[in-house]
Amino acid sequence: MPLWKTILSYDGTPFHGWQVQPNLPTIQGTLAHAIHHITRESVLPQGSGRTDAGVHALAQVASFFLESPIPPANFLRALNHALPPSIRVLSIEHAAPSFHARHSAIGKTYEYRIHPTNSICSPMQAPYVWPCPFPLDMEQLQEAATYILGTHDFTSFAAVDPDLTARIAVLKDENSSTSPPSGASDVNFQSASALTTRTIYESAWRQHEDLLIYRVTGTGFLHHMVRNLVGTFAEAGTGRIPANSIPTILAARNRSAAGPTAPASGLFLVKVEY
Structure with missing residues (x-):
């Protein structure tokens, strides 16, 4: 399946952030709905980051796989027609299969x-x-x-981030489940700090x-x-x-x-x- 890379601009005022949430309007959910409306495929676009409720973007990047053989120019027009005026797709193109909007960002x-x-x-x-x-x-x-x-x-x-807290907890659990050599606690502190x-x-x-x-x-x-x-x-x-x-x-x-x-x-x- 081709991988798509898109750049979005949006007014975050009417949305509860990027990440999809049940029964709440979000950027990710609205984009997914528009893609489904056009292609009948259910995808969850991956953004470069999770902007908070009310935060705006001039150039958010998202990526997703699709089976539909739709030309990029047609897809761009269709998406902007399907999306509300508060979200605009600035560009959309095929990307290398290894590309990921979040993990590939530097x-x-x-x-x-x-x-x-x-x-x-x-x-x-x-x-x-x-x-x-x-x-x-x-x-x-x-x-x-x-x-x-x-x-x-x-x-x-x-701020408290449940995903980050869970990753730090895993590091601490790994440290406490073994008998670490001298200095290992410093290593684990450094590992947690790296996050x-x-x-x-x-x-x-x-x-x-x-x-x-x-x-x-x-x-x-x-x-x-x-x-x-x-x-x-x-x-x-x-x-x-x-x-x-x-x-x-x-x-x-x-x-x-x-x-x-x-x-x-x-x-x-x-x-x-x-």
């Missing part, structure tokens, strides 16, 4: 957009920003953002007209990681915490050490690299 870029409340936000823009209720110092935002560059364990900025370690290549703020825009590129991101980073940077931007406290927060490996979670409305998946 990097992702997200942007987060804040609209300070000291200016009027257009109603056309309001669903796609965080209307931050307090003034933010751009220098403090920028300083805080630089401390996450490089490779770090981002446990302090990760929450990411490398960040870009982390910077810029101002565009009335918006404060945070852009971050890395090898991958944990559950709620970008929103938790933005919420913590905002704490530095208001002066509630010093910008140079970010390394201490990272070292704590404890979610309670970091700041609040920024709203989903301001977050965009911008690009996935392969």
Whole structure:
């Protein structure tokens, strides 16, 4: 069966995230329904990542196998006709059988957009920003953002993820079920830490007209990681915490050490690299 690779753009506002859920509208479920409507085949498209409820995408990538011999150009038109206006297929093509939208990804870029409340936000823009209720110092935002560059364990900025928790539990169980040699506990700690370690290549703020825009590129991101980073940077931007406290927060490996979670409305998946 041919493997298809598609790039999607969507407004996440009316959806309960990417991953299919019973009796709730999701991006994955809506795309699967559209594919079934066109081909009569039941597939579950695999996305590059599971965007949360209310999070948007400029270029989400999905892959799936199909038996139907439909030309890509025809498939593109049919999908956009079958999908709601809040989801658009930007491109669709055949890919190598070894390609996987999530497992083949080597990097992702997200942007987060804040609209300070000291200016009027257009109603056309309001669903796609965080209307931050307090003034933010751009220098403090920028300083805080630089401390996450490089490779770090981002446990302090990760929400509870059942899949990740289960994988860490397996490592701990493997460690406790045997009599480890001296130093083995350190090895298992490092193995568990590897699951929450990411490398960040870009982390910077810029101002565009009335918006404060945070852009971050890395090898991958944990559950709620970008929103938790933005919420913590905002704490530095208001002066509630010093910008140079970010390394201490990272070292704590404890979610309670970091700041609040920024709203989903301001977050965009911008690009996935392969």
